[in-house]
Amino acid sequence: RNIRLLRLSEARCDHDQKFVKPALGKSFDAGVTTGKDLPSATSHLPDDLLVHVAEIVEWEVEYRCFAADQTVRTLSPYRLGETTFTTYDDPLSSPIEEQEEAREFANSVLEAVGCPRALVLDVGKIKGRGWAVVEPNECWGAGIYGCSPSDVLDVLQSALVPRADASEEDCLWDFSTHYFHACPHMRDGGRIPERGYQKGNTRCVSIGSEE
DSSP, rough: OOOOEEHHHHHTOOOEHHHHSSSSSSOOOOOOOOGGGGHHTOOOSTOOEEEEEEEEOOOOEEEEEEETEEEEEEEEEEEEEEEOOOOSSOOOOOOHHHHHHHHHHHHHHHHHHHOOOOEEEEEEEETTTTTEEOOOOOOOOOOOOSSOHHHHHHHHHTTTGGGGGGHHHHHHEEEEEEHHOOGGGGGGBBOOSSSSSSEETEEEEOOOOOO
């Protein structure tokens, strides 16, 4: 499907109905809207905030995949037709064959494009088109739905890299770098804070995903 990365000011000039979401973070609720309706929902946000503007499609199913080292470690459906995930006491279940289709497609994406060592990749089936990427996200900020908790923890551990051990590629995926690029209004007085964060006495890199 067609997806464009725009500044918020540009998205406000699009008068057709589109699916609009922040490129990173949750600064406003994602959803189907028009440019003329965006100001009421985003009046508190700067014009240069980056957003994704996508054509409207119908998703038949959607899966959350926790991945590390370019491989899906655990996955779970969170939307099946009109039914969506509501409780961890009774997560959604789906045919094994469909789960394997989702896993195979997600793995093919992870192998084909550059990605961090750990992330969440949401995939689904678009009606009349087939499997597609819904969106990538940071694994440490995503609900696990019916995924294996132990496998999720392994992925989360992979996303935390001591600064001294971080490779050049790891640093390219440092979350703070992309966060402040997509959300410039969150800079501290125009200055980007030191990347990473403190875990005990170890300076760490938080591996995220640049959508």
